[in-house]
Every structure is written in structure tokens, then in C-alpha cells.
Amino acid sequence: MPVPGDVTDPAWVRQVVGTVVETLGGLDVLVNNAGVGLRAPVARLSPDDLHRVLAVNLLGPLHCTQEVLPYFRRQGEGLVINISSLAGVLPVPFLGGYSASKHALVALFRCLRAELRADGVRVMLVHPGSVDTDFRRHALGLPYPERRRSSRVGADRVAEVVARAAEAGREEVFTAWSDRALLTVARVVPRLAERVLLRRYGPDPAEDR
Template identity: 45%
Template sequence: PTDVADPAQCRALLARAAAACGRVDILVNNAGVGLAGPVAELDVPDLERALAVDLLGPLRLCQAAVPIMRRQGRGQIINVSSVLAEQTLPYLGGYAAAKAALERMSEALRMELRGAGVAVSVLRPGTTRTEFSRSRLGRGSERRRVAPRGVPPEAVALALLRVARREPRLAYVTLGDRLSLLAARLAPGLVEAALARAIGWDGG
């Protein structure tokens, strides 16, 4: 168990793994915390906590893992992002910003590690049926005309296994996730208008 918002715990996690196994072959940055609320009303400490877990935690773990993987000449980093990194929803702007920043950081890291034998992959899940949304930061909740059903966590785990085997730059859990982003690219104005109409906010 590790609080990825704590730099000392991040360093200790990689040190324990390397000591126990003699090497670190793969790092999966899946720890995350949600954040909901209108952008104009986001609580800054909540946003700072979300960034500490969703962005700075993966950064610190990457910084601890990369020297080990460089020495080995082999390794893989999988950063778990979200479809919201490309097409956010109303009232999830803070969380989407953290995941978008994680993706840009992943892209830069991939280029910086070219030739080192270390792969960097990003997985973009959509809605997953877990307690994640119920435990997120922020006050209030969205009102949705249609609530997405989502996939079971086992589907995300299987997608992670596929990423570990194939080492793609970018991967999705479902075809539906990929198609929803394609629609947003082709008709961004229509998609944004539809989302603005479909999702409201109950302050709390």
C-alpha cells in the first residue's frame, strides 16, 4: 500500500520492489482520485490533491523506475489515463486536466527514452463500474439524462494485460470508447452542445 501523493512512499515502493525481485520490469500507474465540480467553482485544495495523485504521483514513480529500467536495458511504463483526457465532460474539467497532463508527460517520456529499451504506453478507459465516482473529491453531483453503464473492472485489467504484451503507444478498453472520441473529433461543436444539454449540476 502506497500513497502516491507522498514522494517518500513512492521512492520506498520502487526500492522494495527492486530489492524483492532484483529488477523492475513494469510500472502500472493506476492510482487515481476523481474530482467533480464546475470549473469556475473548483476548490483549489481539492484540485491540488487530485493533481498530487493523478499527475505528480505517476511522475514520481516514473522518476524512481526509469533509472532501474535503464540499467536493465528493458522495462515498460503504463500510465492509466481516461477518455476524458481528450474529450472532457461538463463538471469534470479538473480531473480531465490532470489526465491530459499525464498523457502529454507520457508522450515526452516516450521520446526521451527512445533507444533505452523502455516502452511507455497510455491506456484510456471509459466509465468503469467501481466505487471511484462515489469517492471522488468535490461537492455536489452531476445530473445526467442517461447514465453510462460502464464496464467491469475485469475488462480494464484484461486491457492492461494486452498493453503489457503488445506495448502500444495508446490503447482503449472498448471500441465504443474509441468511437466516442472519433465522433468528438469529427463534430466537436455538436458533441459539446449535446453534452452541455445532457449533463447538469446539483450543487452541494
């Protein structure tokens, strides 16, 4: 039952959650997937772009989650799935605003997970690296570099991994082994991970830094 709308609008979120419960008789899973990218050096990050990215990537999931929680709590179960990003667990240069929004999302929902454990409501965080969608084309700020990545996965692969992880009761989910490997490298040799990420998202020679 597709219902178009804007997750940054709390009134729409309230209305759509009410409609879903009324029409379908309940709610079991919320997937916070809506998101917008932003590529810009922090030195020239536009506050307006950052506001927009925080509104969609952080406040959107908060509005949606706060609306469904009373239903989940009442029934003593429910699952909130957040599509975060590898940029939510690794600071990615030239994606600073986006990375900040996803780091904030991760912190907020890890806190919520602990707060809800006693209520039987589960919170999952998904950290995809690069997914083959129009995300880069829709992003704000500078164009994303078109550097083809061997670790890029399809959206169907992400959906499959998430569905399996939900059934297995997992809380933190990666969608490619190489993303998890890069996170480990970042913990042990942070400057090496920084170099890899700069090569992926850093400026092209023609770009103004």
C-alpha cells in the same frame, strides 16, 4: 506483496521501489493506476480539490516513474503503464479539474515516451471511459450523476485489454469501441460530442451551477 502508501509522498515511493527491487530482484512493469475524480463546474472549482487531484493523478505517476527509470534504463527494458481516462483526450464539462489532470498526464507521458524510445523503455497510455468501480463514490466535489451507461466496462475487462495491449506493444489503448467512436465524433463534430458529455456529466435540475 502489497505495501500500503501514498503516491504523493516521494519518500514513500523511493522506499517502496527500493524494497520491491531488493525483495523481488528487479522490476519489469510499473502501473500508474492510483487516481481520484473531481466533479465541479470550472466556475466553482475549489483550488484545494484541484491541488489534490493534480498531486495524485499527475505528480504521483511522475514520482513513481522517476524512481523506476534508473532500473529500467540499466536493464535496457521496462514498461510504464498509465491509467489515464477518456477525459485525458476529451475535455469533459463539469469534470474540468479531473480532465485537466489527465490531459497533463497524457502530455507528460507522451513526451517521456519519445525521450525513452532509444533506451528500450516503453510507455503506454490507457484511456478508459466508464469503469464499474467505486471511483465515482470516492471522487471530490459534487456527486457524480447516477446515469447508468451502457458503455461502462468492468475492471477485469480493463485489466484484460491492458495485458493484451502490453504484449502487443501498443502505446495508446481504449477499453471500449464507443469511447474511441466518441473521440472521432469530437474531432469531426465537436459540438455533438460536447452535447453527449453534458448529458452524461452536466447538472441535474436540482443542482446549483
